[in-house]
Amino acid sequence: MFARFILEFLRHPLNTGAIAPSSRALARAMVHGLDLDQASAVVEYGPGGGAFTGEILARMRPGALFVAIENNAAMYAAFRARHGHVNIVRDSAANVSAVLASLGASQADCIVSGLPWASFGEKLQDELLAATHAALRDGGRFATFAYLQGLLLPAGRAFARKLARCFPEVDRSPVCWRNLPPAFVYRCVK
Ligand SMILES: C[S@@+](CC[C@H](N)C(=O)[O-])C[C@H]1O[C@@H](n2cnc3c(N)ncnc32)[C@H](O)[C@@H]1O
Numbered sequence: 001m002f003a004r005f006i007l008e009f010l011r012h013p014l015n016t017g018a019i020a021p022s023s024r025a026l027a028r029a030m031v032h033g034l035d036l037d038q039a040s041a042v043v044e045y046g047p048g049g050g051a052f053t054g055e056i057l058a059r060m061r062p063g064a065l066f067v068a069i070e071n072n073a074a075m076y077a078a079f080r081a082r083h084g085h086v087n088i089v090r091d092s093a094a095n096v097s098a099v100l101a102s103l104g105a106s107q108a109d110c111i112v113s114g115l116p117w118a119s120f121g122e123k124l125q126d127e128l129l130a131a132t133h134a135a136l137r138d139g140g141r142f143a144t145f146a147y148l149q150g151l152l153l154p155a156g157r158a159f160a161r162k163l164a165r166c167f168p169e170v171d172r173s174p175v176c177w178r179n180l181p182p183a184f185v186y187r188c189v190k
Pocket residue numbers: 015016017018020021022045046047048049050051052069070071072075091092093094113114115116
């Protein structure tokens with residue numbers, strides 16, 4: 001998966017936003033406190049090769065709905081090849097409500113995002129955050145990670161401010177140093 005990441009980063013640097021898949025340590029930090037065992041519908045944005053997917057699925061109860069949304073053709077194909085049994089749709093996370101509706105769900109209990117928000121412009125951040133807010137039920141949880149150095153970038157700081165405006169509760173995890181590069185998780189409740 002390393003080679004695929006580097007290739008996709010070279011081809012689509014802003015959309016991929018990373019040169020390496022996330023670590024197991026970051027994946028565990030992502031699912032911490034999400035109460036996935038209580039969820040009926042869970043969405044993952046930008047699964048890439050599936051670094052977070054196994055940790056999510058391991059905590060969900062049988063019969064609950066899971067869907068991953070990936071917009072990059074090569075990442076989508078790589079995910080399908082490795083996790084053929086897992087539900088994934090090739091689309092933008094901006095269309096999360098339509099994806100849920102197509103699967104018979106009105107809203108999600110949890111959304112776990114692998115999107116590289118600090119690489120996105122303001123307009124795309126706004127579009128994706130509005131779609132996320134609309135797709136999440138009241139009291140639902142949203143987890144998303146950020147690279148530590150992203151806090152130095154205007155887009156990373158703008159994203160942090162937008163999260164605080166969008167969600168009544170936003171916490172930050174401790175820094176996960178066992179990730180390349182080091183990262184932390186924003187844990188939000190609607
Ligand atoms: C930083 S990589 C994270 C991959 C994986 N979750 C991980 O942590 O290793 C970002 C992923 O988000 C995908 N992506 C970017 N914009 C997207 C969008 N609007 N909708 C769905 N996926 C998107 C990219 O193609 C890529 O697979």
